[in-house]
Amino acid sequence: MAADLVPLTVAAPLVAAALLAALAQFLPRWVPDLTAIVVAAGVTALGVLLTLASRAHPIVYWFGGWRPAGGTALGIDFVVEPLSASLVALTGLLTTTSLVFSWRYFEEVGHLYHALVLALLAGMAGFALSGDLFNIFVWFELMSVSAYALCGYQIHQSAVVQGAINFTVVNSTGAFTLLLGIVLVYGRTGALNLAEIGEALGSRPPDGLVTVAFTLITTGLLVKAGAVPFHFWLSDAYAVAPAPVGALFTGIMSDLAYHTFARVYWDGFSGALGSASAAVRDGLLALGVASAVIGAVMCLLQADLKRQLAFLTVSHGGVFLAGIALLTPRGLAGATLFVITDGLLKAALFLTFATVVRSLGSGDELALHGRGRTPREALPALIFLCCALGFAALPPFGTFLSAALIHDSPGPGWPFPVLAACLAVTSAAFLRAGARIFLGWGPRHDPLLTSAPGKPGEPGEPGDGEPDHGGGGAARGRTALLIPALALVAAAYATAFVPGVAAEFITASHSFEQPRQTAHQVLTGHLPPSPPSASYTPTPGAWTTAAAATAAALALAAVSLRTPGSRPGRLRRVLVPPAKALKSLHDGEVGDYTLWFTTGLLALGLAWTLTLR
Template sequence: MDVLVPLPVAIPLLSAAALTAFGFWCGRRLDDLVAIVATAATLAVSLLLVFRSSDHELVYWFGGWRPRNGFALGISFVVDPGTAAIATLVATLGLAALIFSWRYFDEVGTLFPVLMLVFVGAMCGFALAGDLFNLFVWFELMSVVAYALTGYGVQHAGPLEGAVNFAVTNSVGSFCILFGIGFLYARTGALNLDQIGAALAGRRADGLVIVAFTLLVGGFMTKAGAVPFHFWLSDAYAVAPVPVCILLAGVMSDLGLHAIGRIYWTVFSDTLSAGDIRPVVVGFGLVTAIVGGLMCFLQRDLKRMLAFATISNIGAVLVGIGLLTRSGLAGSIVFLNTNGLLRSAAFVAIGILVRRFKSGDELDLRGQGRRAPIAGVVFAAAGLALALLPPFGPFLANALVVDSADTLGYGWVPPLLALAAVLSAGTILRAAARIFGGLGEAKDPLFSHEPEESQAEPADSRRVSQLLLWIPAAALAVVGLGLAFIPELAGHALRDAGRLLDRSAHAREVLHGVAPPATPTPSYSPSATAYAYGAASTLGALAFAGFGLYRRRLPIVLRRAAARVADRPVAGLKALHSGVVGDYVAWLTAGVALLGGLVAVMVR
């Protein structure tokens, strides 16, 4: 057993406990420093685990309670390069967020770094947990901390409302997960993922298994923010402080999806056939990607805009996972890491704007961004890469998904994914051009109104050193863009995905300690079709940005016709995002019912 495995959880949690106990006696800077050092150590350990697990899974049984005869009584962490990469992503974003908050907040209590550390530790634990009980515990821990962090600026109405919507919706989602866990335990008497999978393998999927699958996937989709479970997400991310948004939008949403992929392959893959589940999950993913993109276009508040861009990206990742192939899963792993870094970089850029100009509104900031060129470069670079510009990470991930979709005869999926990228990335580019280039018009009635009250952001005019604000932005963008240049990144992702796909080999490795023979890393180069999609969506995003900027210069006839077609659906779509938590929970219930109905119809 590798002693490093529990450290990504232990380091942040222990430092958080120490800070809670002694932090009040130290100065703010010392608290921040402890948190930063702890997160950096977590980052180093997680990165080391990526390399250590490259040949075989690292399975760590707490207290030495190893399974006997395939029966696991103890609890485990299962580390493969994919999960370790997510832990690394969590720590990277946590580090960036803590460095950014050094100068971003003028005043912040000891509890802020404590909560951030617990958040980092809980997310690492969620990524590594190997059984449903712990998955649930870490899920709850990260959720509760996230609610508290979202509502950190309690003196304003916006954060309160966002935190309430977030907490209530996600709690209901977690009850669904708990119901699903209960059903699976009732059927199999096991909580370890691989052991449940072994107990279910080869049996026909009956009603109980379908319900358990539905509740688990529905619950995790709530966390991820897939349509129609997504309503809380835009409310919460729009009001949370920027350093918190870095972690929320960068990785927390994706963790829900990661859990779906992992649970399907280890638990359900020999019971619910991929052919039955695929159309349902891909359908949810595509709707999420498109709706997220459309709503993104309608925003003028930058944080809310990026929240919807997050939803759109989540949809794309969900499609990758939902294809239920090695290539699709590999694509989703690459997507999740690179998109997370790039979105976080964009959030930091927004944070710089908010800190400097006291506004996070696209129209108010028009042209002002010229005085913050680094933020502009970061923002535009993130937008271009998210538009699937070759050869960066999102393009590479999309190439893997395109390959998989074409082989399966899902040829209609890639054009829709490209469309979603055009909508969301085009909007980010539009905002970049308007803010940092001063292009476009100063008013646009189509966009949603900004909430009136000022947000819970620092508001003083004291000039502070900008260096610590720029470093995280630039670093996240560079790492996010640079990931694509790791040699054989796609090949490694494919190999990693292949290991998860072989359920019985995975179970043998976890439960019986029999390591499968090492497989060579496949080599991968994107196909010509993928380059075509990448080029088309990049050009499309630029064109769409231009449309967003100069929409009102189009001929009047064209605009009237567009208004006749689009006005009502647009108004309807906006009205759905009502900000009322009761509506959101009703949608959640309907979404779970729809998901369950579709799965039941497909299986029967």
């Protein structure tokens, strides 16, 4: 029964998008708004239903009814298992929230806006579920092209054009890289289905073609995910996306690519690379930790709220990648749960920024110094605080449970203290911004922080990418705008208290990491045995680390608010030159970004050339 509903995850939003594009011009504004919300909510419900229905074993759906013949896949399949399905539910939930928010947020909106958001939703759902390598590329492209257009929505602002162009150029490069990898795999195996590729590559040690193809596919997906050094476009683009769209980008779009990478690795490559899994793990861990560190440092050095959140996305993406890279059920379960809880918080914060920009007239923490000290701003301040503490894995809530799973996974122990420190640093950036805006603490100027380009702290300018609205600070319907954000925060915090959620995720990850069983089910239809049930409670070590991270975040926020004259302030002056150097790498030059892309690809390729045996 649930299996018959699988195609609706992509078909429903797409048919609604097509019909809205055709007919919305003749209808009153509320029709497209309501239709889009209903469809997105439907996808959310479908995601939840499929998560529950696929707990015993994955659901394999063959489009067109083309079942494999003699081990050869003829059509395209979606493989629905709890991890992917729960990410579809998250995608649907964030899209619903984003659409509810934009209903009141945009005073006027073209009839094509809803069509593009729904196309983005369908692209993300298909990207999460598809079991066919080329089909994954198709959904990758669909979600990219709708994201390019949505990112450039306020096209008359020059920063928006710049950000959207960087986004388009670098992501298209990533897409071609992915496609080239797929071509190599198809040339070798003659197959596009992931299960069939896994069987065809078999357990022979990887040769040049497999190494190159795996590097290209990994790179292509990591560009979309925004891992260091492929992340440069991300801060340019997310900083200029209008709030409801930016919430989707930062909340789910980037992190989905990590999940798809995990599926491609296990289903397609883990057989061939299994004997060299330590090399795979180390390569990915290096990228994950680099992303977490560079993202966290850059996050702390921004004054522009949207840029802070963009770099937090890079940093936390590194944490997910590290969790996946451990190649253990606990690591994967923790990473997936982190994508969900952290995604809810990030989306909530992005929406809250937009209301702050609208009511206080700027999106820059220095320019907003003390301007939020009114009772009217209590609700945004509360959301700020909850999100910031959530980013530091505050026990015992949702993000803590996710981080604890990664912490308690077997594997090398060195990354976790680094990752916990990165969580603390990103959290401190938002605690600092919140204290400055809503409490008026700290100095008005800080040489370490970069303001939004072109208008350093200039008051009265709306944030880039946000619609221009008549008259400053319209409070009309503000609480209504904040309710969706508050709901997301509550959901993120409450995730930890869903009974058995951690154990369910570990069980699901356990089957996820049995690619031979999945391949057998996909290609012959034989159901795998039920996975062993798991249980989990966070260890004392995880509690201590998370509590330390929260404390460190508070301490670091306090230090970073000291005035430049005081002793810690003088100490911080030493940090200005290296901070400048790091920032100068993020210069908005798309040519430089491409150079970094090539460097990253080659570094990963060289490392794997030497270690994959």
